[in-house]
Amino acid sequence: MTGPLLDIRDLRVRFPGRVRGRRTVVTAVDGVSLSVDEGETLGLVGESGSGKSTIGNAVLGLVRPTSGSVWFRGENISRLPPGRRRELGRVIQVVFQDPYSSLNPSRTIGQTLGEPLRHAHRLPRRVADARVRDMLRQVGLPADAVGRYPAEFSGGQRQRIAIARAFVLEPRLVVCDEPTSALDLSVQAQILNLLLDLQREHGMSYLFISHDIDVVRHMSHRIAVLLGGRLVEQGRAATVTRTPRHPYTRSLLGAVLPVVDPGDPTVANPETVRTTLPPPAPGTVADAAWGSG
Amino acid sequence: MTALEESAAGAARTARPGRAAHPHGAWRTALARPLGRVAVAYLALLVVCSALAPVLAPYRPTATDLDHILSLPSGAHPLGTDALGRDVLSRLLYGGRTSLVDAALAVGVGMAVALAAGLLAGYFGGWLDRGFTWLVDVMLAIPVIVTLLAVLAVIGNSMSAAMIALGVLVAPGIARVVRGATLAVRNELYISAARVSGLPHRHIVVRHVLPRVAGPVLVQASLLAGGALLMDAGLSYLGLGARPPAPTWGNMISEAAGVIDRQPWLLVPPGVVLGLAILAFGLLGDVLRDTSAERTTRRLAPARPVPVTGRKVVEPTTALLSARNVTISVPGPDAPVRVVEGLDLDIGPGECVGLVGETGCGKTITARSVLGLLPPGAAVTAGSIRFDGVDLATASRATLTGLRGTRIAMVFQDPGTSLDPVVTAGRHVAELVRRHHGGSRARVRARTMELLRSVGFPEPEQVAGRYPHQLSGGMAQRVAIAMALAGEPRLLIADEPTTALDVTVQAGILGLLRDLQRDNDMAILLISHDLRIIATMCDRAYVMYAGHVVESGDVAGMFRNPAHPYTDGLLRSAPRRATPGEHLTAIPGTVPPPGSWPVGCHFAARCLLATDECRAAPVPVARLRPPRRTRCLHFDELSGGRA
Numbered sequence: 001m002t003g004p005l006l007d008i009r010d011l012r013v014r015f016p017g018r019v020r021g022r023r024t025v026v027t028a029v030d031g032v033s034l035s036v037d038e039g040e041t042l043g044l045v046g047e048s049g050s051g052k053s054t055i056g057n058a059v060l061g062l063v064r065p066t067s068g069s070v071w072f073r074g075e076n077i078s079r080l081p082p083g084r085r086r087e088l089g090r091v092i093q094v095v096f097q098d099p100y101s102s103l104n105p106s107r108t109i110g111q112t113l114g115e116p117l118r119h120a121h122r123l124p125r126r127v128a129d130a131r132v133r134d135m136l137r138q139v140g141l142p143a144d145a146v147g148r149y150p151a152e153f154s155g156g157q158r159q160r161i162a163i164a165r166a167f168v169l170e171p172r173l174v175v176c177d178e179p180t181s182a183l184d185l186s187v188q189a190q191i192l193n194l195l196l197d198l199q200r201e202h203g204m205s206y207l208f209i210s211h212d213i214d215v216v217r218h219m220s221h222r223i224a225v226l227l228g229g230r231l232v233e234q235g236r237a238a239t240v241t242r243t244p245r246h247p248y249t250r251s252l253l254g255a256v257l258p259v260v261d262p263g264d265p266t267v268a269n270p271e272t273v274r275t276t277l278p279p280p281a282p283g284t285v286a287d288a289a290w291g292s293g
Numbered sequence: 294m295t296a297l298e299e300s301a302a303g304a305a306r307t308a309r310p311g312r313a314a315h316p317h318g319a320w321r322t323a324l325a326r327p328l329g330r331v332a333v334a335y336l337a338l339l340v341v342c343s344a345l346a347p348v349l350a351p352y353r354p355t356a357t358d359l360d361h362i363l364s365l366p367s368g369a370h371p372l373g374t375d376a377l378g379r380d381v382l383s384r385l386l387y388g389g390r391t392s393l394v395d396a397a398l399a400v401g402v403g404m405a406v407a408l409a410a411g412l413l414a415g416y417f418g419g420w421l422d423r424g425f426t427w428l429v430d431v432m433l434a435i436p437v438i439v440t441l442l443a444v445l446a447v448i449g450n451s452m453s454a455a456m457i458a459l460g461v462l463v464a465p466g467i468a469r470v471v472r473g474a475t476l477a478v479r480n481e482l483y484i485s486a487a488r489v490s491g492l493p494h495r496h497i498v499v500r501h502v503l504p505r506v507a508g509p510v511l512v513q514a515s516l517l518a519g520g521a522l523l524m525d526a527g528l529s530y531l532g533l534g535a536r537p538p539a540p541t542w543g544n545m546i547s548e549a550a551g552v553i554d555r556q557p558w559l560l561v562p563p564g565v566v567l568g569l570a571i572l573a574f575g576l577l578g579d580v581l582r583d584t585s586a587e588r589t590t591r592r593l594a595p596a597r598p599v600p601v602t603g604r605k606v607v608e609p610t611t612a613l614l615s616a617r618n619v620t621i622s623v624p625g626p627d628a629p630v631r632v633v634e635g636l637d638l639d640i641g642p643g644e645c646v647g648l649v650g651e652t653g654c655g656k657t658i659t660a661r662s663v664l665g666l667l668p669p670g671a672a673v674t675a676g677s678i679r680f681d682g683v684d685l686a687t688a689s690r691a692t693l694t695g696l697r698g699t700r701i702a703m704v705f706q707d708p709g710t711s712l713d714p715v716v717t718a719g720r721h722v723a724e725l726v727r728r729h730h731g732g733s734r735a736r737v738r739a740r741t742m743e744l745l746r747s748v749g750f751p752e753p754e755q756v757a758g759r760y761p762h763q764l765s766g767g768m769a770q771r772v773a774i775a776m777a778l779a780g781e782p783r784l785l786i787a788d789e790p791t792t793a794l795d796v797t798v799q800a801g802i803l804g805l806l807r808d809l810q811r812d813n814d815m816a817i818l819l820i821s822h823d824l825r826i827i828a829t830m831c832d833r834a835y836v837m838y839a840g841h842v843v844e845s846g847d848v849a850g851m852f853r854n855p856a857h858p859y860t861d862g863l864l865r866s867a868p869r870r871a872t873p874g875e876h877l878t879a880i881p882g883t884v885p886p887p888g889s890w891p892v893g894c895h896f897a898a899r900c901l902l903a904t905d906e907c908r909a910a911p912v913p914v915a916r917l918r919p920p921r922r923t924r925c926l927h928f929d930e931l932s933g934g935r936a
Contacts, residue, residue, distance in 0.1 A: 096482045120493075184651035189867075
């Protein structure tokens with residue numbers, strides 16, 4: 001097979017909305033074209049309202065594109081009949097941000113992980129159970145987790161469970177929608193390591209969505225920067241983060257507060273630290289949101 | 294693998310309130326309550342006795358004994374006899390069969406219709422939902438009793454038909470409850486995840502949505518059962534339904550009413566049995582509702598403040614705020630649980646001090662204790678917190694209220710929820726200006742505009758007229774900061790002030806706080822989980838882990854050369870300086886929850902330097918080159934300890 005695994009062509013998504021009581025149309029994604037190759041991680045970075053999650057949901061079939069198309073392995077998947085769309089669940093999977101609401105609190109971990117295998121893919125119970133146990137081991141959870149409920153697990157462990165649910169079907173593409181934004185720094189590192197390990201082992205592709213450019217840079221081969229539903233820049237991760245071309249990318253990188261790192265001499269002097277913070281001057285993106293308009 | 298330790302900690306971790314509910318628990322908890330047990334036992338007794346009527350009943354329900362009419366309870370007739378000498382107990386048992394089956398029919402039909410309609414409308418939405426809402430509105434306007442009488446007249450005297458009709462007529466009200474509950478569940482991420490997995494809608498509705506709406510549905514079913522029983526009795530009383538001599542509870546009451554002047558006792562057995570049955574259904578509904586609410590508001594043992602006796606350490610200090618050996622406890626299931634232990638903290642005038650730590654380390658509750666804003670039941674159980682010479686831990690409520698806002702102010706994480714949605718930004722600020730300074734309307738207004746300008750609104754008049762929903766997150770946080778400044782505080786506590794904001798907006802708010810600190814000579818206690826923010830903003834910082842301050846000192850020195858393995862691990866987990874695609878240096882395991890802290894060092898289980906000595910006894914705080922301190926025995930193995 002040639003060509004990219006996932007190909008998003010001129011995607012537009014509009015929602016009916018309301019601005020001060022008047023009905024309007026909100027354009028969440030405005031003509032975005034992206035592609036993801038086999039085994040590749042594409043990072044989508046942007047702030048709230050940039051449309052990054054909407055793109056993920058369009059790939060997952062959770063929102064319907066207004067125009068444009070999403071191609072997966074050469075097949076247009078943006079307007080599929082429900083039956084064919086369900087079959088895609090085997091190859092396109094998702095890890096959501098909030099590990100608390102992404103697991104059904106009234107179902108055991110075994111039920112949550114096993115049901116796509118048993119009900120969507122009609123595997124016999126024995127095979128499904130073995131797959132579930134193997135997957136739990138891979139994400140570093142004990143086998144007895146099968147019979148327990150989500151409430152018994154911490155945030156980081158729940159995110160491991162959510163990852164296990166996504167990977168148990170052996171997908172080729174996983175949409176990671178802010179997978180570590182709700183987690184503490186030390187747990188984030190564990191989860192990012194797990195995602196890297198799974199990719200190295202199984203070779204699937206990631207569409208990695210985050211507002212944190214540090215995390216995106218760490219995880220991605222290529223990065224696409226979104227602003228107000230439009231793509232402002234995309235390219236190799238190193239290129240985009242080292243030599244950003246668009247001013248918005250530069251402001252995103254600049255807004256990331258300075259590195260604190262053992263042995264990093266740049267933080268030695270608090271004065272040098274402080275000058276790197278962009279002043280709240282009008283005209284920057286930061287202030288567009290609260291300007292006097 | 295690291296997660297094995299994580300799971301050990303997770304097993305002990307208490308469930309997040311409100312999220313833990315699973316419906317199997319509802320019945321179990323309901324049965325654990327005496328009232329629920331009594332109600333269920335009585336209803337079970339009724340069902341069993343009615344079902345076994347042919348075995349249990351001493352006579353046939355229609356057998357007459359004309360020698361004993363209208364007799365009081367006796368050996369032969371435990372509950373007496375009626376006007377035709379029929380045994381009341383036997384008639385009650387056989388009558389229960391008809392009445393309970395009728396009620397079950399109404400409940401079955403009602404719940405089936407309501408669940409199907411409510412689930413479909415709530416789950417699929419769109420035109421189905423619009424049609425549903427319209428239909429419910431129409432159905433609710435139909436008078437129930439009149440319709441039932443019409444049904445009985447048209448179909449012929451069939452109580453089953455009437456009960457089916459009753460079920461259909463009450464279904465819309467219940468369906469609305471189901472729809473509401475379904476709408477809430479439909480937006481949960483696990484529903485999206487199930488759809489992405491390719492599960493058919495039927496499966497998602499039955500396995501994921503239905504169990505989540507089961508709680509309110511059970512309550513409704515229980516109340517409907519009581520209502521149906523009453524309706525059945527009422528219709529029988531009117532002579533509809535089963536024809537005499539076949540017994541029902543309703544026609545027994547009707548017959549008893551006819552001879553009330555000769556034998557009033559006859560009313561008692563059917564009246565009491567029916568009344569108690571309806572009461573039991575009502576109570577069961579109550580208990581079920583209470584148990585679902587209770588899972589979020591459990592009764593916990595409160596912590597009580599302990600007056601500090603014994604050695605009174607009053608260090609001569611120039612600090613504005615000085616906390617010494619502070620321990621804070623919160624209510625736990627059995628006994629109060631300590632969430633902060635032996636905390637020392639100082640903030641000098643005009644200084645910006647950071648309090649860093651991950652979720653649940655105790656940083657927010659520490660800040661709240663300074664303001665006397667601890668949650669109900671929580672208390673400072675040891676130590677002292679002195680602010681400008683006043684001990685806050687033992688201060689009167691009036692003293693604390695006087696300090697709050699004027700001398701100490703606070704800014705919270707989520708600006709959206711800290712503003713009243715029906716009050717404009719200007720009035721939010723003006724109210725506090727008036728409270729703290731008073732003065733004429735014009736002076737209050739002038740001061741309000743000045744404050745709004747000082748937090749970065751070049752045209753304050755425009756912002757003052759806006760309501761909170763018309764403000765972006767960054768603007769709302771600026772308004773909240775203006776409110777905090779109204780009392781010209783000497784200490785501002787900022788609890789994760791930028792966590793809910795976009796990074797580019799974040800920079801603006803932090804810049805503002807820094808300017809305000811410098812211009813007004815105001816001290817700031819900045820609480821954050823983000824090391825980058827602390828490094829940018831603060832002169833000194835305290836790192837908290839599981840209720841302890843594990844390390845403190847000047848930010849520059851501490852973050853460059855940490856002297857505690859936790860600080861070191863946190864700094865290394867940040868992805869900024871790691872090689873992209875390579876493993877990050879993660880701290881293995883998870884934070885132990887309050888209540889299961891070890892005796893020794895709280896970090897020992899996750900620490901690579903830990904020895905038996907660390908686990909044996911509490912680790913004292915070691916003083917390094919001032920102002921640095923660390924709660925570690927092996928700090929000399931870290932770069933900060935050698936410096």
